[in-house]
Amino acid sequence: MLNEWFPNVKWEKMWEATVETLYMTSISVIATFILGIILGLLLFLTSKGNILENGVINKIISAIVNIFRSIPFLILIVLLIPFTKLLVGTMIGENAALPALIVGAAPFYARMVEIALREIDKGVLEAAKSMGAKTTTIIWKVLLPESMPALVSGITVTAIALVGYTAMAGVIGAGGLGSLAFLEGFQRTRTDVTLVCTIVILIIVFIIQFIGDFITAKLDKR
Numbered sequence: 001m002l003n004e005w006f007p008n009v010k011w012e013k014m015w016e017a018t019v020e021t022l023y024m025t026s027i028s029v030i031a032t033f034i035l036g037i038i039l040g041l042l043l044f045l046t047s048k049g050n051i052l053e054n055g056v057i058n059k060i061i062s063a064i065v066n067i068f069r070s071i072p073f074l075i076l077i078v079l080l081i082p083f084t085k086l087l088v089g090t091m092i093g094e095n096a097a098l099p100a101l102i103v104g105a106a107p108f109y110a111r112m113v114e115i116a117l118r119e120i121d122k123g124v125l126e127a128a129k130s131m132g133a134k135t136t137t138i139i140w141k142v143l144l145p146e147s148m149p150a151l152v153s154g155i156t157v158t159a160i161a162l163v164g165y166t167a168m169a170g171v172i173g174a175g176g177l178g179s180l181a182f183l184e185g186f187q188r189t190r191t192d193v194t195l196v197c198t199i200v201i202l203i204i205v206f207i208i209q210f211i212g213d214f215i216t217a218k219l220d221k222r
Contacts, residue, residue, distance in 0.1 A: 008190040013180060018200055020094045021176035024166045025204070028101035029159045035106040036158070037151070039065060040113020041139060051135050069107040073165050076104050077172060097174035101165050105158050112154035116147040149220040156212025160205050167201060177201055 039061060045051050046058040071079070077100040081091060084099045120143065128142045144151070170178025177197045185194030 006192040006196055008184075008188075008192050009196050010184075013184070014196060014200070017175070017177045017180040017197070018204075021163070021166050021170075021178075021201070021204065024094045024097050024101060024169070024174070024176055025159065025162050027098055028105060028162050028165075029155065031098075031102045032105040032109050032158055032162070033155050035102065036109030036113050036155075037144075039106065039110035040117060041143070043110060043114040044117040044143075045135070045139075051129075051138065065107040065110050067107075068103055069111065071104075073100070073104050073168055074172075076100055077169060092173045092175075094175045097166065097169035097176075100169065101162055104165060105162050108161070109154060109158045112158070113147075113151060116150035116154060117143055119150060120146045149216050152212060152219060153216045156208060156216070159208050159212070163201060163205055163208070 042061050043058065043065070046054045046061070048055070048058075068076070077097075080100050080103060084091060084096055087099055088096050090096050124142060124146060125138070128138050133141070166174070166176050167178030167181070170176045170180070171182045173179065177200055181194045181197035184190060185192075185197060
């Protein structure tokens with residue numbers, strides 16, 4: 001029946017493209033989560049009135065985050081071509097999309113991390129400081145645990161954005177569902193291929209949202 005409804009869809013290719021999209025998304029989400037937390041912590045800790053207050057470093061990091069967060073993703077891919085070729089050795093395939101995906105998403109998530117950290121009750125931080133807790137202790141025992149529900153919620157939003165980014169990267173040869181929808185669907189006017197790719201992407205997004213909401217609800221103690 002599926003072959004009757006979607007006569008042009010090659011299911012082996014569809015599965016392969018889905019795996020490529022999941023690969024690009026999962027690797028970039030993990031890297032974005034780590035880099036975003038590091039950048040967000042630095043933005044928060046070096047801001048005025050905080051433990052590592054340093055106006056110069058804060059402004060530099062903030063400028064870098066703002067610049068990369070503002071560049072449209074397709075333009076960012078083009079700008080990063082020399083860096084990607086140096087790092088991966090090619091501009092084709094799912095691995096070639098990873099640098100742009102991570103560089104595009106990490107600054108976006110870093111701002112979410114900073115906002116989440118600013119929402120923490122200052123009384124909790126002051127109590128930790130008054131007890132002589134080290135900076136590393138405050139980070140691991142106070143900042144990250146207290147902000148974890150917001151951090152998970154933020155990475156869920158970022159992961160969904162990354163699924164969209166992988167589709168855009170696919171248009172210029174990065175592989176995945178975006179590439180399949182463009183090359184096999186749009187360029188060959190096979191609407192059924194484009195439709196199935198869209199449905200699979202939507203399913204991935206719904207699953208990510210469900211998992212993110214579930215984990216956030218479990219972590220939120222309020």
